[in-house]
Amino acid sequence: MNTANAAAGKAIDELMERASSALVTTNYFEAEKWALKALDRACAAQDYERMARICLPLQEARRQKRHEAIDSGNTFILRTLPSRGDDLAPGCYLLIPPLIGLEAGSLRSMLDRKKVPAMVLCKEPTSSSGKWPLVGVSGSDRESLVIRAQVPPPEGFENMTPMGPGEGLRPGPSARWFLSSQEAMGDAAIAKVDPKLPPDYRALDLYEYLKAVPDHEKLHQALEAVCREAAVTGPSARPRRRAVIDDPFSF
Numbered sequence: 001m002n003t004a005n006a007a008a009g010k011a012i013d014e015l016m017e018r019a020s021s022a023l024v025t026t027n028y029f030e031a032e033k034w035a036l037k038a039l040d041r042a043c044a045a046q047d048y049e050r051m052a053r054i055c056l057p058l059q060e061a062r063r064q065k066r067h068e069a070i071d072s073g074n075t076f077i078l079r080t081l082p083s084r085g086d087d088l089a090p091g092c093y094l095l096i097p098p099l100i101g102l103e104a105g106s107l108r109s110m111l112d113r114k115k116v117p118a119m120v121l122c123k124e125p126t127s128s129s130g131k132w133p134l135v136g137v138s139g140s141d142r143e144s145l146v147i148r149a150q151v152p153p154p155e156g157f158e159n160m161t162p163m164g165p166g167e168g169l170r171p172g173p174s175a176r177w178f179l180s181s182q183e184a185m186g187d188a189a190i191a192k193v194d195p196k197l198p199p200d201y202r203a204l205d206l207y208e209y210l211k212a213v214p215d216h217e218k219l220h221q222a223l224e225a226v227c228r229e230a231a232v233t234g235p236s237a238r239p240r241r242r243a244v245i246d247d248p249f250s251f
Helices: 003-024 028-044 048-071 101-113 175-192 199-212 217-233
Strands: 075-078 091-095 118-122 132-137 146-151
Touching (some): 003 028, 048 091, 048 217, 091 101, 101 118, 101 132, 118 175
Parallel strands (some): 075 091
16 A cells, blocks of 8 residues: 555544544534545545445444434424524424425535434425425535435325425424335435446445435445445446436426
8 A cells, every 4th residue: 555545544544533432422413424524535535445334333323313303203394495593403304396406415414514413305296196206416516416216195294384484394294204215215226226337336326325315224234335345346447437317406
């Protein structure tokens, strides 16, 4: 290993030490923050062995945040984003039109900055089949990748009024519906990965999809597994060039 690679590896390990310390002290927001920074750096360095080791601590931090969101008993519907100064409660947040997938990431970032445990999903206009199309967007600086899944609408939603400008939060679907819908989103992300691709290509796909669907347990595990494969096979001779087919600004 050359000096530059050794320095990069040491910097990633230091970030993971911070993440591990935060996990021990149950500071799950800090643990997630440092683990994500480490994962980003390891991906940029094509250090698949370290990427694999980061996945499970990241998964654990997010699992605990998700438990806190569910245990709050709160679910909300929004059709306008809250202002930065608004007080936000822990819980599950459903964004509906005219909000779009990219704004789910904005709300998630806002909640994280405020250290409010939450799950966030975004609904697109209801399809002709009557199912609810959900969308997740990676929000990558390089390219935004989109995950979509159609799920059954929650029972009794016709009685749930969305949040309007200047109004308080309104109750949303059940926590069970949020969990099953998030599961469908993650399954759709895993299904999008072509198993015939080289391991490092699949690792990049799953890494980007995890940004769009951050609360799916099996997606973390799938990324860990393929990174272990890529650590053995090494990077492909040619860099990945991938066209963006989905439009994150569309419904």
